Amino acid sequence: MAIQQHPLPQDISSYRFRLIGDMTIKQFASLGVSIVLAIVVYSLPLPFFFKYPLSFIFIVLGVGMAFIPVQGRSLDVWIIAFIRSIYSPTQYVWKKSKEVSEDMSLSTGPLIGTQAVSNARIELSTGTTATPPEPITNNPEPITPPVSITPVIITPNAPLPESVMTTPASVISTDLSADSTPASTPMPATQEPTTNNPEPITPQIAQLPIPFTPTTPNTLVGLTLTPEGKILDGVLVEIQHNGLTSRATKSNKLGQFMFARPLENGLYQILAEKEGFSFSPYSLDLSGAIIRPLKIQAI
Missing domain, CATH: 2.60.40.10 (Immunoglobulins)
Incomplete structure (x- = not known):
C-alpha cells in the first residue's frame, strides 16, 4: 500500500483576528493604551524629570507588549508571571492536624461478602481451540468442620505421703489413664502414609x-x-x-x-x-x- 501524504497539522486554537495587516486586536489595544497613558502623563502638571521618563516608559512598554516577543511570549505574559512569582509562596510547611479527613479515615462499616473465585491454571499452547472457555461454577466444595480438641481436666487427688511422691512417672501416668479401654500400640515408624499423586505443576510456569x-x-x-x-x-x-x-x-x-x-x-x-x-x-x-x-x- 502506497504511503499517502497528509497535510501538515496547524494550530487552529491560537488563531487571532487580524485588524490592520498583521496586527491583531491585542497588539492594537496594547499600543493604543500605552500611547493614551503617555499623553495623559505628558499633559499632567508634573516636573519635566518625571513627565518625560514616565511617558517614554509607557510608550516602550506598549511597543514591547505589542511587537517584541521574548522566547515566544509577549511582554505582558512575562510581567504577569513575574508578579505572580513574587506573591506566590516558595516554601510549604506540613503541620499535623488532630482531625482526620474523611478520605483518610478507615471505613468501619460491615464488610460485604465476596465470593472467592479460583483461577484455573493457564497452560501455554500454540494450538487453536474453537470452544469458548468453560463457565465458572458457583458450587463450592463442602468444607470439613475443624476437629475440636477437648482438654482433659485432671482433678487433683488428696495429698499423698512423701513415700508415695517418689513413685516413677510411668506409674503416675498409668493411674491417670486407667479405664476399661486398653492402651493403643504406637504405629511403626516405617509405615508411610498413603498420598494421592496430583499432577505436578512447575513452579516457574505458575x-x-x-x-x-x-x-x-x-x-x-x-x-x-x-x-x-x-x-x-x-x-x-x-x-x-x-x-x-x-x-x-x-x-x-x-x-x-x-x-x-x-x-x-x-x-x-x-x-x-x-x-x-x-x-x-x-x-x-x-x-x-x-x-x-x-x-x-x-x-
Whole structure:
C-alpha cells in the first residue's frame, strides 16, 4: 500500500483576528493604551524629570507588549508571571492536624461478602481451540468442620505421703489413664502414609505473568521467554502474511505482547528477534477461532 501524504497539522486554537495587516486586536489595544497613558502623563502638571521618563516608559512598554516577543511570549505574559512569582509562596510547611479527613479515615462499616473465585491454571499452547472457555461454577466444595480438641481436666487427688511422691512417672501416668479401654500400640515408624499423586505443576510456569486468553477470534497474545524459561522483554514480534509484514510489536517489561486488532483467516508466519537471542520461526493457521496465549521461547 502506497504511503499517502497528509497535510501538515496547524494550530487552529491560537488563531487571532487580524485588524490592520498583521496586527491583531491585542497588539492594537496594547499600543493604543500605552500611547493614551503617555499623553495623559505628558499633559499632567508634573516636573519635566518625571513627565518625560514616565511617558517614554509607557510608550516602550506598549511597543514591547505589542511587537517584541521574548522566547515566544509577549511582554505582558512575562510581567504577569513575574508578579505572580513574587506573591506566590516558595516554601510549604506540613503541620499535623488532630482531625482526620474523611478520605483518610478507615471505613468501619460491615464488610460485604465476596465470593472467592479460583483461577484455573493457564497452560501455554500454540494450538487453536474453537470452544469458548468453560463457565465458572458457583458450587463450592463442602468444607470439613475443624476437629475440636477437648482438654482433659485432671482433678487433683488428696495429698499423698512423701513415700508415695517418689513413685516413677510411668506409674503416675498409668493411674491417670486407667479405664476399661486398653492402651493403643504406637504405629511403626516405617509405615508411610498413603498420598494421592496430583499432577505436578512447575513452579516457574505458575509464577509467569501469562496474559489472559482473548475473547475475540484471531487475536494473538503471548509471552516471550529466555531459553531458561525466564521473562524476556523487548522482543520484536513480527507477523508476516504471504511474505509481507502485517503486524509488529514489542514485548513489555513482563514479556507480554498483544495484537489488539484481530487478523484475517489464513496462514501466518510469526518471527521474533532480539539482540543476543535467536528464535525459531513457526507458522500459525487462523480459522476464526479463539487463540490461546502463545509461548515464544528463545533457543
